[in-house]
Amino acid sequence: MHSKLALAAIVLAGSVLAYEGQALLAQYAPSEELPGGEVGTTDDHGKNAFSLPYPGLSDQQKTDFVVGNSFFKKAWVEAPSSTKARDGLGPHFVAQSCGACHTLDGRGAPPDFSNGIQQEQPMALLIRLSIPGQKPDPVYGGQLNNRAIPHVKPEGQVQIKYETITSQFADGTKYELLKPHYRISDLAYGPMHKDIMLSPRIAPQMIGLGLLEAIPEAKILANAAKQKADNKGINGEPNYVYDAFAKKELIGRFGWKANVASIGHQSAGAFLGDIGITSSINPHEDCMPAQTDCKKAPSGGKPEIDDKTLKQVILYSQTLAVPTRRDADSPAVLHGKQIFKDANCVSCHTPSYKTGEFKAIPQLANQTIYPYTDLLLHDMGESLADGRPDGRANGRQWKTPPLWGLGLVHTVNGHTRFLHDGRARNLMEAVLWHGGEAEASKQYVLKLTAQDRENLLTFLNSL
Amino acid sequence: MKKLLFALFSAGLIASSAVQAVDITPQTVLSQYGSLVSAGYQDSLASARDMQSKINAFLANPSPETQQAAQAAWREAREWYGQTEAFRFYGGPIDSDTGPEGFMNAWPLDEAYIDYVKGKPKAGIINSKTPITEAKLRSLNERGGEENIATGWHAIEFLLWGQDLSRDSAGQRPFSDYSSAPNAKRRAEYLKLVTQMLINDLASVEKEWQAGQRNYRAQFEQGGQDSIKKIFTSLGTLSRGELAGERIEVALDTQNQEDEHSCFSDNTHRDIVVNAKGIQNVWEGRFVRRNGEVLEGASLKALVAQKNASVADAVSANMLSTVQAAEAIEAPFDREIVGKKDAAGRKRVQAVVESLKNQTKELVNAAKELGIKRLNTGV
Numbered sequence: 001m002h003s004k005l006a007l008a009a010i011v012l013a014g015s016v017l018a019y020e021g022q023a024l025l026a027q028y029a030p031s032e033e034l035p036g037g038e039v040g041t042t043d044d045h046g047k048n049a050f051s052l053p054y055p056g057l058s059d060q061q062k063t064d065f066v067v068g069n070s071f072f073k074k075a076w077v078e079a080p081s082s083t084k085a086r087d088g089l090g091p092h093f094v095a096q097s098c099g100a101c102h103t104l105d106g107r108g109a110p111p112d113f114s115n116g117i118q119q120e121q122p123m124a125l126l127i128r129l130s131i132p133g134q135k136p137d138p139v140y141g142g143q144l145n146n147r148a149i150p151h152v153k154p155e156g157q158v159q160i161k162y163e164t165i166t167s168q169f170a171d172g173t174k175y176e177l178l179k180p181h182y183r184i185s186d187l188a189y190g191p192m193h194k195d196i197m198l199s200p201r202i203a204p205q206m207i208g209l210g211l212l213e214a215i216p217e218a219k220i221l222a223n224a225a226k227q228k229a230d231n232k233g234i235n236g237e238p239n240y241v242y243d244a245f246a247k248k249e250l251i252g253r254f255g256w257k258a259n260v261a262s263i264g265h266q267s268a269g270a271f272l273g274d275i276g277i278t279s280s281i282n283p284h285e286d287c288m289p290a291q292t293d294c295k296k297a298p299s300g301g302k303p304e305i306d307d308k309t310l311k312q313v314i315l316y317s318q319t320l321a322v323p324t325r326r327d328a329d330s331p332a333v334l335h336g337k338q339i340f341k342d343a344n345c346v347s348c349h350t351p352s353y354k355t356g357e358f359k360a361i362p363q364l365a366n367q368t369i370y371p372y373t374d375l376l377l378h379d380m381g382e383s384l385a386d387g388r389p390d391g392r393a394n395g396r397q398w399k400t401p402p403l404w405g406l407g408l409v410h411t412v413n414g415h416t417r418f419l420h421d422g423r424a425r426n427l428m429e430a431v432l433w434h435g436g437e438a439e440a441s442k443q444y445v446l447k448l449t450a451q452d453r454e455n456l457l458t459f460l461n462s463l
Numbered sequence: 464m465k466k467l468l469f470a471l472f473s474a475g476l477i478a479s480s481a482v483q484a485v486d487i488t489p490q491t492v493l494s495q496y497g498s499l500v501s502a503g504y505q506d507s508l509a510s511a512r513d514m515q516s517k518i519n520a521f522l523a524n525p526s527p528e529t530q531q532a533a534q535a536a537w538r539e540a541r542e543w544y545g546q547t548e549a550f551r552f553y554g555g556p557i558d559s560d561t562g563p564e565g566f567m568n569a570w571p572l573d574e575a576y577i578d579y580v581k582g583k584p585k586a587g588i589i590n591s592k593t594p595i596t597e598a599k600l601r602s603l604n605e606r607g608g609e610e611n612i613a614t615g616w617h618a619i620e621f622l623l624w625g626q627d628l629s630r631d632s633a634g635q636r637p638f639s640d641y642s643s644a645p646n647a648k649r650r651a652e653y654l655k656l657v658t659q660m661l662i663n664d665l666a667s668v669e670k671e672w673q674a675g676q677r678n679y680r681a682q683f684e685q686g687g688q689d690s691i692k693k694i695f696t697s698l699g700t701l702s703r704g705e706l707a708g709e710r711i712e713v714a715l716d717t718q719n720q721e722d723e724h725s726c727f728s729d730n731t732h733r734d735i736v737v738n739a740k741g742i743q744n745v746w747e748g749r750f751v752r753r754n755g756e757v758l759e760g761a762s763l764k765a766l767v768a769q770k771n772a773s774v775a776d777a778v779s780a781n782m783l784s785t786v787q788a789a790e791a792i793e794a795p796f797d798r799e800i801v802g803k804k805d806a807a808g809r810k811r812v813q814a815v816v817e818s819l820k821n822q823t824k825e826l827v828n829a830a831k832e833l834g835i836k837r838l839n840t841g842v
Binding site for chain 2: 047057085
């Protein structure tokens with residue numbers, strides 16, 4: 001304890017030299033270096049930084065990880081085929097593999113635009129559909145599938161247009177944001193419902209998901225209680241959703257609206273919804289009554305992915321390690337960390353937890369982790385709203401996404417597109433889109449000096 | 464200087480005791496590593512060029528004989544490329560963000576993405592109107608999924624052998640696919656182009672490892688502990704994550720032909736041997752070249768042995784038994800992996816996995832001796 005204090009004093013002294021007259025440096029705990037805890041952190045900072053398993057896995061878990069990885073990244077093909085283990089693609093689908101959207105287990109981006117023209121159909125950006133009353137569209141179902149196997153029609157195509165919004169920081173520096181507008185064209189089965197609601201969602205990176213699953217529910221609820229007690233206008237709410245594996249309602253942790261409680265449910269759901277692969281949990285192809293070509297398409301087995309393989313993919317998805325922090329104790333990072341705190345970003349982006357028991361992977365218990373999320377829903381304001389409810393989430397609420405690994409997205413995926421639909425072209429734009437409950441934090445950032453803005457980004461990129 | 468070193472090492476007279484007399488420092492180990500990598504890519508490039516000339520001869524005059532000669536040259540070139548895979552997994556010239564590895568060795572590939580397959584005579588780029596140009600093929604590679612492979616070793620392999628539809632032999636693509644079959648001309652153009660692209664990619668990597676240049680090698684050799692860590696990462700990841708894991712355990716688990724590495728040529732058993740050999744080369748600081756020359760010098764093993772000889776010996780012993788276990792796998796690999804748990808073939812393949820796992824544990828220990836914690840081994 002004593003030596004830690006001394007260290008902090010030295011760091012602070014250093015800061016006065018480097019940042020004369022500015023806010024103090026935040027403190028630094030050595031455990032922050034390992035955001036995924038002792039069992040769940042990897043040292044790789046290259047292209048594969050998001051693709052490595054928790055170092056604490058057993059031999060058998062490592063084998064399951066490898067096989068799960070293979071089924072995560074290799075493409076499913078249309079049935080019938082000689083690739084027996086991997087046939088059954090579609091009939092409708094968005095992608096041929098999990099890895100097509102979560103490239104290198106990383107984050108997706110919106111489609112390429114050049115000269116303001118959309119060059120391709122989105123891959124890692126899917127569109128959820130519903131009509132008021134949280135019902136699926138009667139003709140197209142709960143999700144748009146913009147691809148299909150031969151002899152089946154893709155449901156439609158996604159058209160995106162960006163509108164440029166110009167504004168400025170308090171110091172006069174101008175910035176531009178891109179506001180997307182979505183439209184579905186080439187509808188194959190007639191018009192959609194007149195009240196159709198579209199909710200675009202981008203594929204997030206896969207790291208540390210098992211650790212998030214191991215956070216005790218009580219700690220998530222404690223976040224909400226603390227926000228209320230702080231009385232700063234932040235009112236996080238949990239989502240509660242049905243879980244197909246637990247067969248009951250659980251607190252939501254995953255997905256942009258916390259609309260999924262477990263990685264198992266998420267994996268089986270994505271297999272059916274995104275690739276068209278049935279499982280024992282979701283035994284029927286997602287063909288709507290009017291989609292006769294879809295109903296007639298051959299199946300790749302009943303179910304198309306067996307339970308053993310599905311379990312391996314789930315374990316894989318739960319056990320991707322979180323990269324170690326970079327330069328976590330440098331003055332610029334600690335300065336940015338202080339700003340992050342002063343702007344009250346920490347209220348929702350809750351830095352750390354101690355994980356609880358986790359039956360599926362016992363090693364994940366009692367780990368000190370740094371995901372920077374409260375896993376709660378927040379009103380993020382009108383400009384981010386998609387207007388579409390999801391479980392208990394209303395059309396303005398989004399779940400606080402974890403921030404760990406943020407600084408390596410560019411290294412892994414070659415882009416820096418953030419937020420639920422990838423509209424932000426960099427981290428500062430992502431901050432500037434914040435509104436609603438986060439309005440005061442954004443106002444704080446707008447008043448920062450250029451140097452302080454830089455420090456804030458340096459901190460975020462060290463995560 | 465380079466010549467002198469070569470003369471010294473190629474004499475082959477330096478017994479291991481004499482090698483230990485050489486000053487073993489991270490610096491000398493890195494410099495020997497640089498020589499090994501450079502020689503490895505030179506030999507790989509030269510053997511790939513031999514393959515290219517055999518493929519050109521086949522395309523100029525398609526016949527069973529010229530096709531077999533091209534196939535034999537592919538297998539021979541794989542012997543050299545396979546050993547270079549021990550130089551991957553740390554973001555070097557081969558697999559940095561812009562490195563060509565994905566264009567060279569990606570697998571498994573969806574055959575129908577390139578050419579016809581059983582039941583789909585019009586499938587693939589070859590049977591479409593897609594222009595067959597380098598830019599186009601590069602843009603199509605791994606598009607929409609890692610399995611959509613348009614280029615590299617396995618694309619060439621598929622174009623030479625075709626789908627492997629039989630239990631006991633490799634693919635049986637008729638040579639007439641390159642003379643009288645539909646789209647024969649486009650198929651030939653495609654094969655010629657992807658072969659040239661492979662040569663170009665290999666040459667670009669080879670250049671980065673040439674001695675005495677301002678290139679990646681020059682930087683790497685100055686990298687000290689960081690570069691030592693990269694070498695360990697490479698050996699650990701190829702041992703565990705890639706070879707034991709992706710290339711063998713997945714195939715053992717699914718018992719599926721599609722999950723074997725060189726599935727068209729039934730050459731997977733050799734891929735495994737030369738990968739294991741490549742790992743051993745790096746660890747021992749030793750490489751036997753195509754012309755028989757032996758490169759030998761300051762090794763990672765010796766560097767570790769200075770700290771803890773028994774840990775270093777354990778790694779060496781494990782690597783030797785891995786190579787031996789790999790050599791015991793019988794071809795074709797796709798038959799070895801089929802059957803119950805105690806089937807003789809599966810046991811032979813499983814033995815390689817176990818040996819690779821052990822050698823990875825020993826490598827992690829060895830890395831610790833040099834102060835490297837948390838070594839990444841893929842899994």
